[in-house]
Amino acid sequence: MSQAAEIELASVSKIYGSTRAVHAISLKIPAGSYCCFLGPSGCGKTSTLRMIAGHETVSEGDILLGNTIVNDLPPARRGTAMMFQSYALFPHLDLVDNVAFSLKMQGIEKPERRNTALEMLKRMQLEPYASRRPAQLSGGQQQRVALARALITRPQALLLDEPLSALDPFLKIRMRAELKSLQTSLGMTFVHVTHSQDEAMALADLIVVMNDGRIEQAANPRTVFERPATAFVAQFMGNHNVISGRVVERTGDMTTIEVNGGGRFTALGVPTHDDPHADFALRTDHIRLAPADDPGFGFTAIVQNVEDLGATVKLSVAGAGVEDFTVVLRDADYYRNPVKAGDAVPLSWARNDAIILGRVAG
Missing domain, CATH: 2.40.50.140 (Nucleic acid-binding proteins)
Known part of the structure; x- marks a missing residue:
């Protein structure tokens, strides 16, 4: 796996027409940490995540991954991978080809990419299901496939957009534990967007509470819980x-x-x-x-x-x-x-x- 990277936002804004969705926020996310952006709908957390990923342009300010300003780099060259809320798996492909898809786009030969995909499925405890298609899996299994597909590119940071929102309450708690265990074992920087206070408390080393496009507080969970800033x-x-x-x-x-x-x-x-x-x-x-x-x-x-x-x-x-x-x-x-x-x-x-x-x- 690639070395984890520090992510820095330096006075980053996102403007849509006359609307300022994100207001000049500055933040350092330490390498190898689990960071949760927390806040209500419309607070700017998803826009911020998409700017880090490269799926939205930065209107003002800079985003740095390690020591590199990545504002103008396309998503595939940033060293990040994004896991979407919907998982976006291909229904007609088996799990191996779903996980290997980004390697196929990079022109890697079929035997090599399938072997690498099988290794990732093994890490996710999904090897017995390798020949199945997404519809034949449970919600938790589909999520692990989406994680395997994001991690196969060996990113420096994994970006997660409300990854647990589609799961039932019991599965949510189990997958929460799996995500934290995976992040700890990989030592990778995870940036996770959620509107759930419980999720952020359970997962994060750093909670970033956003409201109306601004950061209200960025601190460890215990500080946010015991000493709210605002x-x-x-x-x-x-x-x-x-x-x-x-x-x-x-x-x-x-x-x-x-x-x-x-x-x-x-x-x-x-x-x-x-x-x-x-x-x-x-x-x-x-x-x-x-x-x-x-x-x-x-x-x-x-x-x-x-x-x-x-x-x-x-x-x-x-x-x-x-x-x-x-x-x-x-x-x-x-x-x-x-x-x-x-x-x-x-x-x-x-x-x-x-x-x-x-x-x-x-």
Whole structure:
């Protein structure tokens, strides 16, 4: 296999007519890492992947693979391979010829390309199915054929466009593990586009959260999960409450904000912007049903709804001017002292659990 390559985006933009789909993003993806671009539909993640692949032109900026600017190179000369969402297998060809197709396009003789294709099928544990056609395979097997076909060109980086979206939930989880195992064993740079937070958390060394054509945060999964950089990241990852209010006090490394309903809360950090308003994030599973030791680190809420999710119980609550607030408790903690809709409950959290969020420059 070819040596893995670092990928660098230097102020890369994509403009379609009067629409700027990607706004001057800069990023370094280390060689041999698994990078996931994560975000909602229309955020620019697929356009970015297609620019790296060479299937879209770069409107502004540069893309480097290793030390080479590849903006003007066709896809076949970039040292990348792309695996598409649809797999795009040829229905009339057997697996060997499907996998060997790109070698055929390179003019490699039939015996050599078929032998190489068989080796790739063996790596994917598909050798017994070599004479079958795609329609005779399961979804997971088809995906492995598509992977084998992408890897046969010995790329420096493999680009994956929502490769698990067509699979059922159980197969998704199994194929996720296979992808990570394959990337680790090959030591290759993988760049994977997804809208699934779970997928990105499970696979990535580097998560790049995109919104409206901009990078909101690029960090390892644990940092994105525990320390979201912006309100968008905190809300998109789905494990934080985000509260917005007016800054009323700064003391050392703590900031106190007041929400419209009059509640005051203190959070760790100081806003880096001049806006008199600020947002803070608080993990839904770091909240206790107990009175706060200090003012600013809790409030009394009315339970709106209770959902038993098995291992956890989710409470939707409101109070102190905060209308949409979620508490996730371990099932044992909830059933030790169960509550129901309409109950008033004290909520609290540790001093360092609420964190001030940043803003992405417009």
